Amino acid sequence: MTTPDHLAVWQRVRDTVGWRDVVxxxxxxxxxxxxxxxxxxxxxxxxDPQRLNRLLTAYDDVRLEAAAGADLTPDLVARWNGIIRGVPVxxxxxxxxxxxxxxxxxGLHNDTEHRFASCLAETTDRETPVTARAGRAYLDVAFFHPYDDGNGRLAGLVLQFVLLRERVELDEVAPILTTVRRADDADGAADLTRLVHGIATATHRRWLRANRPTRQFVVHSAVSDAAGGGNS
Incomplete structure (x- = not known):
């Protein structure tokens, strides 16, 4: 029996998720x-020091491009995939x-590459929350599976890029990147978006707590009170 085309399945499922309203x-x-x-x-x-170095080198480039407000294009993700794999093209x-x-x-069809480019372009849709766009882009890379290798690592980089471009950071990504996702699971896609959003919210809360100004207490001694006249 022929295995179904799970990319086609994902494209149908993708259209059923309420990305603008899920978070x-x-x-x-x-x-x-x-x-x-x-x-x-x-x-x-x-x-694997070489694998780690390549991944972090690609991530440095992700951060630079995000800070510059770059568009997420096929050429950009191809460059990151080349870096993490150590191939020139x-x-x-x-x-x-x-x-x-x-x-x-x-599957691979005449319009697959074009459809992938269109999905990447949707990451600029400001009507959709950035955490939803990031989760959707992560799944797009996973299920379009655009390259012969390195797609899992690339999906994580793309998710980071979409968030960082709008200055949203995550202090934990393992729950996002280590859970197996299914192309036919619309509820799972929505749950991924909620997970990304929840971690982003918790990250911000932890940052605010760590950077909360410390209160300064002024201790008045009896001597200083007496010098100042105290209260009558």
Missing amino acids: PHPEAPAPAVRDGFVDFACRFAGR AAFRRAPAYAKNGRERY
Whole structure:
């Protein structure tokens, strides 16, 4: 039996999710006490120094492009994919792709590359909360599976880029990047968006708590009170 085209499934599911309403707009800017993506990279890629170095190099570029307000284009994500794989040119795949030990197949059609570019362009839609756009873009990379390798790492970088471009940071990303997602799961896509939004909100709250001004208490001694006349 032929495995269904899960990219086509995702494209249908994608249109059923209420991206504009699933979460509210987060507060921005929302800085973090620590960079959750760097922590995640060091924990999960730290055993391979070359792999870690490539991932962090790509992430440095993500942060630079986000700070510059760059558009998310196929050329940009191809550059990041090339960096994390250590290849000079990352070309869009030329055959169907498989994931989850072959349980999911992502088809390739004449318009697949164009559809992927259109999905990336939707990350600038300010009517949709940025946390929803980031979660959707993460899933787009996962299910379009645009390159022969490195798509999981690239999805994490794209999610970070969409958030950072609007100055929203995360101090924890492991729950987002380590959970297996299904192309046919509309509720799961909405739940991912809620997870991204929840972590962004908690990150901001922790940053505010860490940077809360300390109160200064003035201690009046009996001598100073007497010198000042005290209260009569």
